[in-house]
Amino acid sequence: MSNRISSLSGCVLTVCVYLISVFPAFSQKPLPIDPVHLCSYDGSPIKGPLYEFAPSAATNQIVDHILLAVGLKPRFEVKAANVPNAAAMIYNNQRYILYSQQFVTQVNQATHTDWAAVSILAHEIGHHLNGHTLGLSGSRPSNELEADEFSGFVLRRMGATMMEAQAAMKALADEEATPTHPPKSARLEAIAVGWTRAGEKANASVIAKKYPDTTSQPEMAGNTGSAPMAPRSAPIHESQVLGKVVLDASPDKEYYLTREGQLVKIVEGTPQVVGKLSKSDDASFPFVIIGQNNRVMVLADTGILYNKNGERLGYVKEN
Numbered sequence: 255m256s257n258r259i260s261s262l263s264g265c266v267l268t269v270c271v272y273l274i275s276v277f278p279a280f281s282q283k284p285l286p287i288d289p290v291h292l293c294s295y296d297g298s299p300i301k302g303p304l305y306e307f308a309p310s311a312a313t314n315q316i317v318d319h320i321l322l323a324v325g326l327k328p329r330f331e332v333k334a335a336n337v338p339n340a341a342a343m344i345y346n347n348q349r350y351i352l353y354s355q356q357f358v359t360q361v362n363q364a365t366h367t368d369w370a371a372v373s374i375l376a377h378e379i380g381h382h383l384n385g386h387t388l389g390l391s392g393s394r395p396s397n398e399l400e401a402d403e404f405s406g407f408v409l410r411r412m413g414a415t416m417m418e419a420q421a422a423m424k425a426l427a428d429e430e431a432t433p434t435h436p437p438k439s440a441r442l443e444a445i446a447v448g449w450t451r452a453g454e455k456a457n458a459s460v461i462a463k464k465y466p467d468t469t470s471q472p473e474m475a476g477n478t479g480s481a482p483m484a485p486r487s488a489p490i491h492e493s494q495v496l497g498k499v500v501l502d503a504s505p506d507k508e509y510y511l512t513r514e515g516q517l518v519k520i521v522e523g524t525p526q527v528v529g530k531l532s533k534s535d536d537a538s539f540p541f542v543i544i545g546q547n548n549r550v551m552v553l554a555d556t557g558i559l560y561n562k563n564g565e566r567l568g569y570v571k572e573n
């Protein structure tokens with residue numbers, strides 16, 4: 255693996271030098287960030303200084319398709335860069351996906367499937383959507399597994415088989431765990447779990463149909479018509495929190511489920527009730543959250559939140 259990476263770095267360097275000499279003014283620019291805190295797909299270290307290049311149209315298209323599969327609008331920039339494989343980062347409040355064009359081409363050729371590159375990009379997007387790039391702590395095994403699971407989920411939604419979703423990981427991951435990355439066996443399992451969960455879509459939508467979004471829920475604070483939110487009478491203490499709700503579309507916003515069955519959003523430090531939690535009679539999807547404007551969210555026993563079409567909205571992290 256390390257031989258492959260060092261020879262890859264050499265190739266990437268050659269490409270950089272070539273591009274710099276041919277298009278001196280605008281084809282590349284330095285990316286003055288500290289690469290220490292970045293996670294690469296297989297855990298290999300990222301060495302600066304970094305340079306960003308315009309992405310290929312094909313890679314931009316893959317990212318658009320990934321976001322389409324999870325129902326999100328693109329909120330990050332995709333750049334080719336001199337990274338060992340691919341990385342997610344936030345710089346100057348802008349979310350970036352960096353990838354090595356050389357690596358993407360090579361991994362697709364090695365695995366004989368274009369899904370390999372898709373799964374790597376999906377993994378990096380998964381870091382952004384799960385809020386892993388908000389801190390400076392760098393990579394952690396649990397974060398890697400969440401991003402792997404997301405990639406499995408997305409690839410099934412895009413039409414890949416489980417084998418195709420796992421192809422890149424089979425070829426690239428280390429067998430042994432490292433301080434930042436879990437062993438290959440765990441990462442393959444995470445992809446399989448995500449891929450399988452993508453098939454649960456139909457079930458979630460069945461539960462949500464029992465709670466049509468035209469239903470009136472007069473007892474619930476904050477959902478009457480277009481009334482935006484109801485302030486909570488008291489601040490929430492940690493003991494009252496069932497879990498933190500992380501929405502894929504806005505992972506940096508703070509939402510909590512309380513033991514009183516409320517969905518609470520923290521707005522400028524003040525808790526606002528924005529939804530109500532009710533029990534459903536289905537063990538696989540035990541809770542339903544009715545939010546603002548009677549928006550229905552179904553909570554699976556796995557902690558994943560779905561909308562009424564059975565599409566993933568986010569997840570609940572237990573307290």
Ligand SMILES: [Zn+2]
Nearest residue numbers: 293294295398
């Ligand atoms: Zn990662």
